[in-house]
Amino acid sequence: MSDKSRARFWLWVAPSSVPLTLLGSIPVLLLAYISLTSFELGYAFTDHRFVGFSNYTRLFSGREVEFWPALWLSIFVTFVSVIAKTALGLGVAVLLNKKLRFEYLATALIILPMAVNPAIAGLMWKLMLSYDFGIINAWLEELGFDKVVWLGQAWALMSVVIVLVWMHFPLSALLILAGLRNIAKDPQEAALMDGCNPRQVFWFIVAPQLLPVIIASSLFQAILAFQAFGPIFTLTGGGPGGATMILPLYIYEAAFGLGTVGLAAAAAIILIAITSALSAGMLVLGGKGQRS
């Protein structure tokens, strides 16, 4: 590209790319700066002191007793929920790909959880999972089972995973369905004619071609799970006893519960670093998928 062409290229790209870059980077840079200060909620911003990396030191040293458990819990919730969401999404996508009679109605119903506001979804599930007043325990009792303390220590984490899977699996289902419909039918029909059964066709012909879509969907789901806040905030608030205190909730509590905004900003930068790494992974895999 000549210098003149390059200049023209940047001239055309600048009106959209410059505002987008600024919109994305300025808050992160400001957050990074706040993470190096003692800034507390309720005081004027000018009142803060520069404290270097002491907020990070405090987090990593374990002096903030809830930080490491929150980080590991986030990783655990992400890992478990991504596997569940992908498996469920794959199953639903395969079913929808079979040209069901009520295909459009089924698709609309499956998408429904995605349309619910996350905080409202959390409240809705909180009511459904209530020990004494919830419909799920009422059903369990009708069926002759004991009631479960869904939001108590033993089951709260499982309840959070269930809600996240319920909210996000439709995205996996739609992405995988799109992938399934892009796979050529001819090799599958040829394999069937050559004596393969449908299961063999799926595992040896469809699944390998679907793999890039599944990986991309999983990474996307991992980012969603790692950033999840609304439904867990209203469902458990991170409790009981920190049993569901994932990193975004820890950040919220540090910033708005205790007012330690500098510390919360440091934890937020760590969260951004992890999700950025996941995004980069998605871009790399996406690029590989496109080339293949």
Next chain:
Amino acid sequence: MSFTRRAFMLTSALITSALVSFPQAAIADSEEFSKWVDTVKAQEGGKTIRILGLSHPASESMKAMTPEFEKATGINVEWEIVGSGEILSKQFLAQTAGESSYDVYMVKGTALAEYDTKNVLVELSSRLEATNEYLPEYDFEDIHVAYRSGLGEVHGNTIAVPIAGETFFLSYRKDLFEKYGKTPPQTMDELLEAAKFFHEKEPGLYGISMRAETGRTLALTWEVFNPAFGGAIVDQANWDVKTDSPATIRSLKYLLELLAYAPPDIETYSWDAAVSAYAAGKTAMWLDATSLQSWLVDSDKSKVVGKIGYVAPPEGPEGRFGPVGGWSLGLPSTGTQADAGWAFIVWMTSKEKALEAFQKGGVPSRLSVLQDPAFADADPEFASALKDSLDAAGNLITSGRRWIPATSESTKLHKAAGYWAGQALLKKMTVEEAMKAAIPQLEEITAKIKSQE
């Protein structure tokens, strides 16, 4: 302004005598009040003020009275209601941002020290003085001394006017206690025995409910019990950490034993879940804020209307104590319509409107209401229990401590203590282990408090 045990006893005696002899007084706007309203209308009419409040019987009552205020003063009112967990952070965020769109705040009375340190509220002494001069019937001194001091003053300066003073008491199911020949608990031992007795006595019935959500909420409940056992999270006189003292450990053990007779998901119970469980008839007793009583006697919200009685918080080995908490009204330091906002505060907290506010579901904070036959006749047992509970609250204050320590670090203290107490509640640690583990975190916070003094 400080107050003494004598002041408490005096007001309690006044309430007691009022229950039997206070004459019925007609409540109507006086000429003086009407004149004040006309002045407000002339000066502030046509303005629109925004109130940041929370979901609470007091705000419901104020909202019911708002049309009358708007009509009389010409000031338009816009309400913004948020959850009790969000209001403080929203106000502090507005302060940091210099947000000027709010003209009146509902102020968390137990966080006054933090409001004060962060300069969130305007000092009100001069406004109160001027109002008392122009409108003597406003009678600020008529607001109960415990509330004026506990929910309005910091370092002798008034920064908020109490609108919903509350303390804790015990409500019990009279029908169940009568059915099984039990008497309402007067001591901590009797409370534990009653909770144990009623737990699963009937299908779906638990012994007791209270707010016990792990974290700060649990710490606040624990601090209701601590004084009765001689325990404390920190010594408020010198800010030494006391979680490993035998008395503190004893009180936490007692609380956890009591919570064993609560609903199985008690570790998730905030105040609303606790009152809902009791109102739904799921528990035989409920220990919580007096201000929530109006919901228990509202047949739209409660299944136990007509079946409940009340007593003061039970007595422990060291005596009978109760907390003072609740909500006030204040002017944000970033507000731009302080005069109109102040008119709203005066109207809603005035002696003129106090009985009307109570009748519309509000929480009585004024002696004139607490002494009014209309209040006592409405529920004599409630009035009597409230008097005894205020005595218990007075015992705490005269012992030199507050339910919420008067420091801007109190939230951090209770968050940390509640986290570790929660580990014991969830049986992840023994009480002794949890209390020992809490010390370094608490000492770091108290070191900051000590350095500020």
